[in-house]
Amino acid sequence: MSRLLRILLVESSDDDAQMVRRELERTGSRVVSARVETANGLKEALARESWDIVLSDSMPPKVAGSEVLAIVQSVRPELPVILIAPKAGQEAAIELMRSGARDLIFKDDLARLGPAVERELRNVRQHLEYKKLEEQYRQAQKMEALGQLAGGVAHDFNNLLTIINGFSDLLLAKMSSGDSSRSFLDRIRQAGDRCSALTRQLLIFSRKQTPSFRVLDLNSLVGEAEKMLGRVLGENIKFVADLGPRLRSIKGDPGQLEQVLFNLVVNARDAMPRGGQVTVRTRNMTFAEGYSLPIADMPYGNYVMLEVTDVGEGISKENSKHLFEPFYTTKEAGKGTGLGLVTVFGIVKQSSGHIAIDSKQGKGTSVRIYIPEIAQRAEHQSETAPNGAFADLRGNEAVLIVEDEEGVRSLLSKILVHNGYTVLEAGTGGEALRLAGNFGSAIHLMITDIMMPEISGPELAKLFREAHPETKVLFISGYSTPPNLEEYGLDGKVAFLAKPLSPLKLTTEIRKLLDSGAEANQLASANISV
Numbered sequence: 005m006s007r008l009l010r011i012l013l014v015e016s017s018d019d020d021a022q023m024v025r026r027e028l029e030r031t032g033s034r035v036v037s038a039r040v041e042t043a044n045g046l047k048e049a050l051a052r053e054s055w056d057i058v059l060s061d062s063m064p065p066k067v068a069g070s071e072v073l074a075i076v077q078s079v080r081p082e083l084p085v086i087l088i089a090p091k092a093g094q095e096a097a098i099e100l101m102r103s104g105a106r107d108l109i110f111k112d113d114l115a116r117l118g119p120a121v122e123r124e125l126r127n128v129r130q131h132l133e134y135k136k137l138e139e140q141y142r143q144a145q146k147m148e149a150l151g152q153l154a155g156g157v158a159h160d161f162n163n164l165l166t167i168i169n170g171f172s173d174l175l176l177a178k179m180s181s182g183d184s185s186r187s188f189l190d191r192i193r194q195a196g197d198r199c200s201a202l203t204r205q206l207l208i209f210s211r212k213q214t215p216s217f218r219v220l221d222l223n224s225l226v227g228e229a230e231k232m233l234g235r236v237l238g239e240n241i242k243f244v245a246d247l248g249p250r251l252r253s254i255k256g257d258p259g260q261l262e263q264v265l266f267n268l269v270v271n272a273r274d275a276m277p278r279g280g281q282v283t284v285r286t287r288n289m290t291f292a293e294g295y296s297l298p299i300a301d302m303p304y305g306n307y308v309m310l311e312v313t314d315v316g317e318g319i320s321k322e323n324s325k326h327l328f329e330p331f332y333t334t335k336e337a338g339k340g341t342g343l344g345l346v347t348v349f350g351i352v353k354q355s356s357g358h359i360a361i362d363s364k365q366g367k368g369t370s371v372r373i374y375i376p377e378i379a380q381r382a383e384h385q386s387e388t389a390p391n392g393a394f395a396d397l398r399g400n401e402a403v404l405i406v407e408d409e410e411g412v413r414s415l416l417s418k419i420l421v422h423n424g425y426t427v428l429e430a431g432t433g434g435e436a437l438r439l440a441g442n443f444g445s446a447i448h449l450m451i452t453d454i455m456m457p458e459i460s461g462p463e464l465a466k467l468f469r470e471a472h473p474e475t476k477v478l479f480i481s482g483y484s485t486p487p488n489l490e491e492y493g494l495d496g497k498v499a500f501l502a503k504p505l506s507p508l509k510l511t512t513e514i515r516k517l518l519d520s521g522a523e524a525n526q527l528a529s530a531n532i533s534v
């Protein structure tokens with residue numbers, strides 16, 4: 005197939021121009037050309053269209069050769085200029101070569117023209133590729149430095165926040181509801197929450213947080229996040245979930261993918277200050293070899309697409325260049341930090357996925373994420389995958405808290421909700437049994453106080469286990485001695501923690517207890533297969 009060549013000729017003779025065209029066509033190019041004679045004509049042509057090369061008479065009658073070079077260099081410095089000289093103009097042409105022309109071809113020996121043009125185009129391509137690589141490398145280095153900084157800050161921040169939030173919670177729990185200082189403390193706590201969310205984004209961005217991958221069904225993830233998203237959106241924005249049938253499984257960290265959804269939906273909300281609709285769509289997508297891909301460097305294959313679409317203000321061309329830069333925001337101070345899309349990008353990459361943003365100003369924006377299919381059925385959320393040694397302290401299991409003191413109960417609940425767990429709360433043993441009976445799916449852990457009116461903690465655990473034998477139990481007590489478990493016939497799937505509880509101690513113990521089950525199950529199945 006012949007190649008399209010766009011040439012701009014600075015030439016006053018139409019015949020000579022034709023000759024040049026014919027020569028290039030002879031060497032196999034399809035030529036699109038324009039002929040200009042003056043400095044203004046040249047400037048206009050350069051501004052109007054993009055060209056592959058300029059071929060200039062070395063002594064054009066209406067503009068100096070040196071001016072031709074100067075104009076091209078100032079307007080399109082990467083565009084090569086080749087001089088075409090009559091035999092008589094040899095000396096002047098050689099002078100021009102010193103001013104930056106790339107080659108000199110004589111009019112009576114045009115055979116060299118084709119190869120010379122070919123070589124120049126190749127050089128331009130190589131130069132552009134080199135520049136692109138250089139830019140990518142620079143960007144990667146910048147991101148790495150920022151990531152290190154962010155990760156370090158986030159790590160220290162998290163430790164401090166555990167203290168600030170944990171002790172604010174403890175103070176709130178001790179304070180009577182009528183205490184006049186309560187509202188101050190509430191404000192501290194709310195700020196603490198925002199800091200935690202921000203720190204989490206920083207950790208993801210810095211990739212310091214080890215994702216705990218599971219085989220997932222995106223439809224259930226969206227379904228579970230729907231309530232939370234509805235709260236975020238407010239009343240004047242409609243939320244529509246358009247979930248594709250028989251969605252393939254993918255591999256990802258459910259907490260992180262929820263964060264993706266959250267960041268995208270918040271952006272969609274912010275783009276529609278006067279209200280509108282956010283649609284979250286999931287679809288199976290297959291890109292077979294030879295068909296066009298939605299994103300250039302994405303491999304062919306089977307994917308699951310997650311798309312978040314709004315009908316908001318859209319993104320301008322200028323802004324669209326910066327979307328994935330950390331701290332790039334068009335929102336007023338205090339409203340946005342510019343970490344949302346960077347975080348999304350980081351998570352998508354960690355999930356071996358690809359992302360594209362499609363936006364029309366004034367019409368709306370669609371963000372599409374493609375995550376490769378995995379040939380495994382999605383685990384039920386409750387089946388905890390074995391965690392790596394550095395897995396964090398978060399989780400998404402269902403936890404039932406039984407505690408008669410309302411303050412302590414809400415403290416525990418807040419700590420667990422912050423860490424991603426689904427929490428059920430009961431004030432008495434009786435209530436706990438009723439709640440669990442109505443819950444409908446597995447409760448992975450029951451945290452229960454030991455000394456309670458009506459039914460004591462160990463008694464409750466025994467009763468509870470009859471209906472829910474798989475549920476682990478964590479006893480908490482104001483006394484530092486654990487209960488006598490044998491007395492109640494409880495097996496090893498229990499642990500004990502003394503109050504006061506620090507959030508860190510609590511979440512560490514919970515993870516240990518929940519994850520020990522995964523190991524135990526693995527051991528059990530290994531034994532069976534032997």
Ligand SMILES: Nc1ncnc2c1ncn2[C@@H]1O[C@H](COP(=O)(O)OP(=O)(O)OP(=O)(O)O)[C@@H](O)[C@H]1O
Binds near residue numbers: 271272334343
């Ligand atoms: N759906 C959208 N519609 C219009 N503009 C968007 C949309 N999503 C992102 N943007 C633009 O991209 C910018 C960067 O988005 P990003 O989520 O990274 O940061 P942010 O929303 O400004 O702050 P943060 O998410 O950290 O609170 C936004 O400030 C906005 O200009």
Ligand SMILES: [Mg+2]
Binds near residue numbers: 345
């Ligand atoms: Mg955002």
